[in-house]
Amino acid sequence: MNTLTIILTDGPYISQYAEMAYKIASEALKLKVFQVNIFLYLDAVHVPRSGQKPSLFADTGRLFQELAERGAVVRACVRCAAARGYSVEEDGICSDYLQGIKITSLYDLAEMLKDSDRVISLSR
Amino acid sequence: MRSIFYLLDVAPYGCEKAYGVLNAAAVSIKMEVTIGLYADGVYLALAGQDSMALGLPNLSDTIYAYPEIRIIAHEPSLAKRGLMNQDLIESVELVDEDEFIKQIHIADCIIEA
Numbered sequence: 001m002n003t004l005t006i007i008l009t010d011g012p013y014i015s016q017y018a019e020m021a022y023k024i025a026s027e028a029l030k031l032k033v034f035q036v037n038i039f040l041y042l043d044a045v046h047v048p049r050s051g052q053k054p055s056l057f058a059d060t061g062r063l064f065q066e067l068a069e070r071g072a073v074v075r076a077c078v079r080c081a082a083a084r085g086y087s088v089e090e091d092g093i094c095s096d097y098l099q100g101i102k103i104t105s106l107y108d109l110a111e112m113l114k115d116s117d118r119v120i121s122l123s124r
Numbered sequence: 125m126r127s128i129f130y131l132l133d134v135a136p137y138g139c140e141k142a143y144g145v146l147n148a149a150a151v152s153i154k155m156e157v158t159i160g161l162y163a164d165g166v167y168l169a170l171a172g173q174d175s176m177a178l179g180l181p182n183l184s185d186t187i188y189a190y191p192e193i194r195i196i197a198h199e200p201s202l203a204k205r206g207l208m209n210q211d212l213i214e215s216v217e218l219v220d221e222d223e224f225i226k227q228i229h230i231a232d233c234i235i236e237a
Contacts, residue, residue, distance in 0.1 A: 009237055041237070079147070110152045113128060113152060114154065
């Protein structure tokens with residue numbers, strides 16, 4: 001199986017990148033030929049925060065949780081998360097995050113990249 | 125992936141992006157890593173950076189700390205900003221437009237922070 005890694009750096013609603021990442025990942029999972037990794041870097045660590053209630057847009061946290069439930073590996077950078085007030089509990093779990101999305105070391109990004117056949121970076 | 129090209133096109137201290145690119149590059153050194161400085165990103169190439177007054181880490185220290193990371197600077201971007209006569213960090217390579225684009229093309233992936 002091929003591996004696709006998507007890197008996001010924008011917060012959830014400042015651009016359409018989170019939604020685009022969701023659509024790309026969703027299609028890749030549907031094809032069943034890709035393992036999908038998503039790495040949330042810089043402001044993108046806000047994406048999986050629970051309790052979002054955007055009035056105009058889809059709740060990106062829920063979208064990414066759905067991807068995780070369908071088998072995508074969704075991880076957020078620990079340094080970026082800590083800088084923005086998200087603390088890590090046991091095994092990368094963050095109580096402010098939706099279930100299935102974990103906080104991890106930046107070294108995991110390097111591993112994801114090394115093991116990837118395709119990489120998509122969405123950033124402004 | 126065996127090679128990664130990180131593109132930096134914003135100045136080093138105005139936001140977190142340069143710091144983010146350098147950190148991501150530093151953890152990727154088991155692969156071939158290139159950082160391409162373009163547009164305002166070329167300010168990262170200047171020697172003698174002093175970020176003390178900003179209360180931020182000196183990002184050029186990361187460049188010196190990781191000689192495994194190849195750093196190229198887009199020469200036309202330096203020229204447009206009047207930086208061609210400034211002292212640059214010794215390890216930074218100046219490349220012209222064609223070479224810069226070539227390096228993007230030969231990398232397995234390009235990542236912009």
